Amino acid sequence: MESLANLECFVRSAETGSFSAAARLLALTPAAVSRNVAMLERNLGVRLFQRSTRKLSLTETGEHFLASIGGNLHALQAAIGAVTTERGEPAGVLRVSLSPSFGIGQILPLMPQWLARYPLIRPDWQFENRPVDLIAEGFDAAIGGGFALTPGVVSRTLAPAHLIAVASPAYLAGRPLPRQPEDLAGLDNIVLRASRTGRVRQTVLRNAAGLESAVQLNESMIFNDPVAMREAALLGLGVALLVVPDALPWLERGELVRLLPDWYVDLGVISLYYPSRTLMPAKTRAFIDFITEHFEREALARRFRAGPG
Structure with a gap:
């Protein structure tokens, strides 16, 4: 079954004669509408539109396809939007x-x-x-x-998406605990290189009073994956800044220790999109x-x- 998005993009583009106009109706970008229509054509194995720099027009096959579904788009939307089995259970690939x-x-x-x-x-x-x-x-x-x-x-x-500083008890043995964010610079720091930018994230910690402290960490190790950072911290190789859910089970078991408990990095929120x-x-x-x-x-x-x- 074709996706609702592909079919909606095709019908609205045919009705308006423009990917841009269809995009405005569907609250999408013109590029997204064009991609969805191209995917529909690829899946069907036919060309539905003739494209030029100035005009978008239906092929003969496209006209027949539009005639067969255009008047039933609302029913099609309802059918796809409420996809269930006969027993009323949600079904399909998620x-x-x-x-x-x-x-x-x-x-x-x-x-x-x-x-x-x-x-x-x-x-x-x-x-x-x-x-x-x-x-x-x-x-x-x-x-x-x-x-x-x-x-x-x-x-x-x-x-919330909050980073906290953690290390293993083995690493901390015999070392003075940091009292201020700047004390982290004197420890071995396991840092993250962002995959999108290739840069090491700048560290700005804040506390409950709203104070902020920018810290230049000693980059002892640079990884591109938070799980690798956590595993390195568990091995006693240094201090890692991890989001709370990535560290919580190990903190609760005592395998990691939170440093600077009044300070954290605010990365915004974890969201469902x-x-x-x-x-x-x-x-x-x-x-x-x-x-x-x-x-x-x-x-x-x-x-x-x-x-x-």
């Missing part, structure tokens, strides 16, 4: 993008419960450290931070409700917060 550390550590353990509740939804999850284009790449949802809120994308806050649709697919609504209920039940917004509040 494409989700998640960061590897948070996705594997926090969301993947929920899979048995998710599959028990929704056995007819097939997860197609991608774990990668990049903000995807939900609409252009065909994702139903994403969990992470720093996504651009392009037209047609909704963001729902799940928890999904395309805004008048008629949302049942599988996507089920996932949104499942994740938000889990965060509320386990009080994860509070547990993942490094400072007061």
Whole structure:
């Protein structure tokens, strides 16, 4: 079955004679509309539009295709938007993008419960450290931070994204504990190189009083993955700045120790992203409700917060 986005983009482009005009109606970018139509043509194996720099016109095949579905688009939207089985259960492939550390550590353990509740939804999850284009790449949802809120994308806050300084008891043995953020510069620091920019993140810590302290860390080790940073810290190789959910289980077991408990780095929030649709697919609504209920039940917004509040 073709995606609702592809079919909507085709019909609106045919009706308006322009990808740009269709994009305005659908709250998308012209590039996203063009990609969705191209995907529809590729999947069908036919050319639906004749394209030129000044004009967009239907091919004969495109005219027949539009005539067959154009008048029934609302019914088609309702059918796809409420995809369920005859027993009323959400069904279909659910494409989700998640960061590897948070996705594997926090969301993947929920899979048995998710599959028990929704056995007819097939997860197609991608774990990668990049903000995807939900609409252009065909994702139903994403969990992470720093996504651009392009037209047609909704963001729902799940928890704060706070970095805290941690190290193993073995590394700290015989060393004086840092009392101020600048004391971190005298320790072995395991730092993160951002995959998008190739730069090492600047460290600005803050406390409950609103004071901020920019620290120039001693870059003893540079990694591009937070999980590798945590493992290096567990091996006693130095101090790592990790988001709270990546460190919490090891802190609770005493395998890591939080340094400077009054200070943290504020990276914003961890959010659940999904395309805004008048008629949302049942599988996507089920996932949104499942994740938000889990965060509320386990009080994860509070547990993942490094400072007061």
